[in-house]
Amino acid sequence: MKQHYDVIIVGGGIIGNSIAYQLSKRNKHVLIIEKDGLNEKASSAAAGMLGAQSELEGDNPLFQLAQKSRAMFPELAEELQSLSGIDIELKQSGILKVAQTDDERAHLESVAALQQSMGQEAEWLSAEKIRMKEPELSDAALGGFYIPNDGQVSAPLLSQAFAQSAAVLGTDILEHMNVDDFLQEDNRIIGVKTSSDSFYAKEVVVAGGAWSNEILRKAGVSLDVHPVKGECFAVRHDQPIVSSSIFLENGYIVPKSGGRIIIGATQKPDEFDQSVQLQGVSGLIENATNIVPALQEARWENAWAGIRPQTGDGLPYIGRPPHVNGLSIAAGHFRNGILLSPITGIRVADLLEDKPIDAAFAVDRKPLETITT
Known part of the structure; x- marks a missing residue:
């Protein structure tokens, strides 16, 4: 070298x-x-x-x-696959930010209105409409802020x-x-x-x-710059449960290819320890199954933790x-x-x-x- x-x-x-x-x-x-x-x-x-x-x-x-970076992904995905042969699994299937309390509902409605005024694509969905879009959501979903241009990759x-x-x-x-x-x-x-x-x-x-x-x-x-530990886990289900990524105040549910679903994440500041604690995972399970009960039937795959860099x-x-x-x-x-x-x-x-x-x-x-x- x-x-x-x-x-x-x-x-x-x-x-x-x-x-x-x-x-x-x-x-x-x-x-x-x-x-x-x-x-x-x-x-x-x-x-x-x-x-x-x-x-x-x-x-x-x-x-x-973030807007500028998000817009780069379609062309970037083609570039990288051409050079490396790797499909980054870009899915522009939208993100649904779900309200579970009256305060969250009021806040997310105002954010949707703000982003619409800025020329961004954003839609507030009532409790009835949110379940038309994602039928597996429970009654705990009081409404949702749907963002069609947000998506995901591997x-x-x-x-x-x-x-x-x-x-x-x-x-x-x-x-x-x-x-x-x-x-x-x-x-x-x-x-x-x-x-x-x-x-x-x-x-x-x-x-x-x-x-x-x-x-x-x-x-x-x-x-x-300081560390923030985040614990996550993955499950699998034979049938599609949700089509959009579900973003909650206390976590997220992200459907991946092959029936895999990632659920996360805890936030534990100033921790470099990458072990996964039962307390963190049990809280994530409770949050996820409360909003999507069908996840109780999913098969466990694995759990892990990542250390994210935060600034003041x-x-x-x-x-x-x-x-x-x-x-x-x-x-x-x-x-x-x-x-x-x-x-x-x-x-x-x-x-x-x-x-x-x-x-x-x-x-x-x-x-x-x-x-x-």
């Missing part, structure tokens, strides 16, 4: 892989370094919802970024497709290799030191998800830290890493070409603590 690259990406999850793909398309020589295996953390744990309107409700920079397949497509275009990938330190010269990052060797690049991009802060401390930077203000970081040249960051996408992966790859590639990007996601939008290593 060679030692000199245009860009080194620290982190082989969906964000790092998307960045590598976009840079490779621009003829950059890229190396991905991943401390575990590719796509073993949050990228493989996600349900894959593209909830540009269901996750994000108002007109703000993240909402606009998160593991999307991340694999990014990585394999990047590799086809020339990206090198180094798995099971920890970055021990950053190489610096004249206040500029010039590469990284691993347990086996040193690698050099014009730019190093940290895309380590919930572990990004731990990585960045080695470069003398502290970032406001809820916005991801896409940019460069002040006073440290040669270093870029893409981290803190929380529950929207799958949705935002296409646009994040493009924005980081633009950043490395010194093109202007949205200041709302700048690394220095809040003061960063500089630490001594």
Whole structure:
């Protein structure tokens, strides 16, 4: 393996892989370094919802970024399949955000009206209409906010497709290799030191998800990114139960191919432990079967947990830290890493070409603590 690259990406999850793909398309020589295996953390744990309107409700920079990213998926799916042979299982079957209390109903009706006023496709469905659309919903569903343009993909397949497509275009990938330190010269990052060797690049991009802060401390930077553990489980049913992804205040139900259904997710801040606890899963089961009773007949498949990267203000970081040249960051996408992966790859590639990007996601939008290593 060679030692000199245009860009080194620290982190082989969906964000790092998307960045590598976009840079490779621009003829950059890229190396991905991943401390575990590719796509073993949050990228493989996600349900894959593209909830540009269901996750994000108002007109703000993240909402606009999500709209742009969602619109990229149809063309991206064809591109990635052509290069990697992987079908990312894009389904534009809509997301139904269900109200289970009077307060939720009032809130979701207002959100539907707001998004309609913004020119977004959104429809409020009464309790009667919601059950016409999804007959298996129980009487606990008091109405729903239907978003036809939100959809889903297979998160593991999307991340694999990014990585394999990047590799086809020339990206090198180094798995099971920890970055021990950053190489610096004249206040500029010039590469990284691993347990086996040193690698050099014009730019190093940290895309380590919930572990990004731990990585960045080695470069003398502290970032406001913290872990949020999310537990999920999967079941199978011989008959289709729901056609749309069901989004609840306390979880979600996402139908996949082959009768598989993913149900999630708990939110446990500041936990890196990836074990699954009975308390978390039992709560998810109760929530899901309360709204879709037919799930009680489904067969158990497996359960898992993912560690999602959250930031203090809820916005991801896409940019460069002040006073440290040669270093870029893409981290803190929380529950929207799958949705935002296409646009994040493009924005980081633009950043490395010194093109202007949205200041709302700048690394220095809040003061960063500089630490001594």
